[in-house]
Amino acid sequence: MILRNLMGLVVVLGALSAGGFSVYAWRSEIPEVAPAQPSRFDPELVRRGAGLAAVGNCNSCHTRTGGPSFAGGLRIPTQFGSIYTTNITPDPETGIGLWSEAAFERAMRDGVDRLGRHLYPAFPYDHFTHVTDEDIRALYAYFMTRQPAHATPRANELRFPFDQRILLAGWKLLFFRKGVFQPDERHDRRWNRGAYLVEGLAHCGGCHTPRNTLGAERGNDAYDGGEAEGWTAYALNVDSPSPVPWDKDALFQYLRHGWHEAHGMARGPMAPVVDNLNALEDDDLLAVVTYIAAVVGTPSPERARRGRSVLEQTSGNGATLTSDSAAPSGATNERSEGAAIYVTTCAPCHESSRPLPYGGINLARSTGPNGPTARNLVNVILWGLPPSDGQRSPIMPGFNNAMTDDQVRALVTYVRQRFGHGPTWTNVDQDIRDARAGNFKVGIYPAPGTDPASGVISQREVR
């Protein structure tokens, strides 16, 4: 199917090319400028840029694990091959030190680099095109004042013909709509601010909206759930699979502190997102939450009722200080292998009374067992949540080495059955094999953005 679409595109491009497509596709080089002195930029502008860069989650993709910030080199797996992110530090040779503000703006708005090359939409210019001039200026000031890092990322490893950048012009023709965000007068200022951030820099749809076979977001299915680095990014709209419906308060706490007692922890590629959102002012975060809450919509009475019932049935969590010494209430009469693994392996933490974020969530509250695929559950079982270097963050050990494929399957099947709603998952075996084999690299991140929200949620209030 991908192939068929691809052939179609090639045919279309071929036809267009005869009609002057290459002229259409061509972009000029924007001349080098001398590297700007950091002192040239207004510190206030830089400070604003820092906040905006955090919203954009720029560091997350443009920094390889353990590498210098913004020096690129992170591998982004796509269905067309691997893309390695670029160095966006102001290093003149390997970064964007010679980029003028106009070049920077063109990259953000048009997805074209300084030399005139089309950029792959792994760089979400389909969202960044919405960013205002003012904010682009602040971002430019921010990046031009970062520490230059001399680092050339690896070359992309894309299959032919996807390594031909000219194809991207066609892609843009089909899927890219350029334009700064326009407020919707039917909504209030806060909603519009939220829409601007979410649809623009925050590019939430980049993961949470499904993509078509050519990697473009399916606009008609916005926030219907997508994927990111080997993880399923859940639907945020009415199809959200979370057992307890999201509301504004929950969203606010989750995005501010990285967890919510009714929903669990941010993990996988969402962990660095919430880590970055720490930088967001309350007003802006409220705006984001307002907009997303509108996307989420009002749950059906049935769903709301089910959510309340899940909360009631799992309210034993969080009674005492202790973790390991907390009592598992894990009682099940089931005799299946999966049940036995769950009770012996998972329940000691996930049914302990240690509160979130450092205790395990009761899986009845977790979206994992309720999601459309087994992927996230498999990822968490196999790889856990790694420690964050030198920062407080929840840790879950992975069971990759302790469980066979059969054991993982038995456990996943049991957990889906006991804690999930929805049909039996298909493709579980493939998900397990893929996750283990590294066929697609699972983004495993620590969650340093998680904080216990002391003062917000005292240990004793969580019952």
Next chain:
Amino acid sequence: MMNSVILSRRRVLAGAGALVVSFGAAHAIGQEGNTAQDMQSGARVSPPAPLPGSLKDAPLLDSWIRIDGDGGITVFTGKVELGQGIKTSLLQVAAEQLSVPLQALKLQTADTALTPNEGFTAGSHSMQDSGTAIMHAAAQSRIILVGEAGRRLGLPPDQLEAKDGFVQAPDGRKLSYGELVSEQILHVRAQPSSPLKHPNSFSVMNTPVRRADIPAMVTGAPAYVQDMRPPGMVHARVVRPPSYEAQLVSVDSEAVENAPGVLKVVRDGNFLAVIAVSEYQAVKAMRLLAAAARWDEKSALPRLSDLPNAILSLPSQDSEILRQGQPESSSGGRKLEAKYTKPYHSHGSIGPSCAIAEASGDQVTVWTHTQGVFPDRDAIAGMLHLPKENVRCIHAEGSGCYGHNGADDAAGDAALIARAYPNVPVRVQWMREQEHAWEPYGPAMVTHLAASLGDDGSIRDWQHEVWSNTHSMRPGGAGALLAAQHMADRVPAPPPKPLPLPEGGGDRNAIPLYKFPNARVVHHFLPAMPLRVSALRALGAYMNVFSIESFMDELAEAVGTDSVEFRLKHLEDQRARDTVAKAAEKFNWSAFQKRAGRGRGFGFARYKNLAAYCAIAAEVEVDRDSGRAKLVRAVAAVDSGQIVNPDGLVNQVEGAILQSTSWTLYESVSFDDTRITSIDWATYPIMRFAQVPESIEVHLINRPGQPFLGAGETAQGPAAGAVANAVAHAIGKRIRDLPLSGERIRQASM
């Protein structure tokens, strides 16, 4: 091999019939303070000079060295192995001075029934106290044996040689030590000075002897109290209150009592425990019991976000501990001041505390990894209302403690539970969160430093104020034990006391070794302890040296002088200068090229101003956008006097640098208004391998014949200073609040 020793040996019957001998020493290594007289040669008839090291408190030679008729030799120490390698070093000292092979010696570490009382194994005192005592006792024992051989062989002692456990005559006749000993021969009082071997002749001391205990560790042989399994042993777990002030309202323990394997539930006031046949049964029963307990809690903890002010607002007892020249004489000049803060730190032993106790009749035996079997014994006896002699504490190794962790408390727990379930050994193992939540932390501290600079770029006036709790709430009295505090017949914790100078507690190393014309140092002792605190490696020295070394750099920068040069400018002590110069040279300090995101820093101190000298140069890498800081390399120079085991010393200093770096960059205890919330490694992160530097070099400066200077803690402060100065150098901003967290670095670099 032996240097000639002139013996003036007199048999004098002293009070209890002990043999008193006296020697003149050709070469001697004494305790600091004895040096001058020890170094004199020639005979001296014993004046009432103080005995070296712990001989002061246990003056009989056979308290330290016992030789059996079959030639077996046992060395006794009241100190314990904490992972610092002391067992090996003490035996090296004994083997050297006795002239026996190392393998011929056995070591008996602290046991209240067998060994001298040397208090705590703490404060880098083991070599100074026990090492010195054993060295002198061994040397004096050797001379007695040589003298005895001379008597039997009819030869003057100076014609005899002690070697490999024999005394040999020139004609080939030899007598083994075993043959030479008789009942009373070593039951004599030690002399103030000894015929020590000349350092040039050392064959065991100052050699990197491998530790004897490592093979067991790497092959899984039982090596720790946690591994002991005496016959009939049962397993216990305690259920601690959820917070310091919590009172047990009720506990319905019926379900627990009926749980598989449960032998007994023990409740005594707020003390709650369960005993079971197998260990995991005990764990599960503990979880049930914890869930069944209802507690009444009080919110009594300070606001973590405002901790420094909470510390400063506690009532204080102030003492001026240094006044020199005319401090605060306002004489113009450039003035700088700075406030530094430190959070509470966990000891964070990798193995939670553990103890085994057995009670029978009115006797209790406890195997414990305490740092002080005698004080722990006293505390347990007090708690159980038993005479001291009825309690025996035997040291068994545990996980590294780095000070007063949960070891003593676990011993108290075990004793209390064993009394409730007598005649079998009861093993109590703390859980991770119990260790983290209940150990006594290294106190939070605040310092305020001020200085004025002269026109010549040197410091004219120096002010240092330090606010701190006590740094020792160690046992002695029963009230130091958690079990005693929690039981119905409650023994409250004793009132805290500041530790006296010159070693000090919160004011340890607050008096700078640097020389200033005018100086004033004030210790604000804070009796109220919002969190449970006690001794953590280096005590107040960590914070005071961090503050002094940070401030020295701030001052050096203010006058535009190189950090190392600025320190040397204010240092008179030649050994200090040598140490600083060595670290700088080996780091290649003067040739350092500043690169973006990198920085270098220097730190120096003489621990307690009387133990080992340590200087450290460090290079860090800082990613200012993520705030991630990492030690890249550290180069240390250490002068700890006469070296006994160079590799052991290097190992200790390497470890201290990494541990201190972890404290400095990453660590802080956290709490809400009621409970400790840093209760495991997720909530109390420490250094992991990703943050381990590329290299650590430790350069030793040996001082042959000089007294041993404790070195186990000497690097904590200098490492903190070096790392903090390197971070400041890297980002161009000074962070004065510990830890130098990613968040703080990010903010400072904005």
Next chain:
Amino acid sequence: MIKLTVNGHEHELETEPDTPLLYVLRDELALSGAKFGCGLGQCGACTVMLDGKAVFSCLTPLLLAAGKNVTTVEGLGTLEAPGPLQRAFIEEQAAQCGYCIAGMMMRAQALLVKNSSPTDAEIRAAMEPNLCRCGTHMRILRAIKRAAALIKTADAGAAGRARP
């Protein structure tokens, strides 16, 4: 009845299947090498190998280990005849209190089984789950490098002897 093979010896155990492997090893089989550190999979003191891979024995219920091969530090050699990894740790004096060391060694052994010549970066990455509080890290890293070399020499020696 659960079957478990530990260091090549088969055991049949009546133990409850939820019992973490750590307690089975220590309390039933009297193998002291694996240590209790946190019970949470955060420190690695309990690390053993399960079918050649490093696991936290404190969080691996007996059920998951049933029928598999467990290797503990006792399985790497003895006091009298230490294996290459044990020799390397002794030669580098890679311990202070030593409490974490058995876990460190088992994680290192699992790495060396998979990768006989790991780079420094690979060793550090592999050792990340394990904590040491004494600060013996530099020596542990050196010991692992040394072990890799010792194993290679031993293999080369064995191969040499095997040749006719």
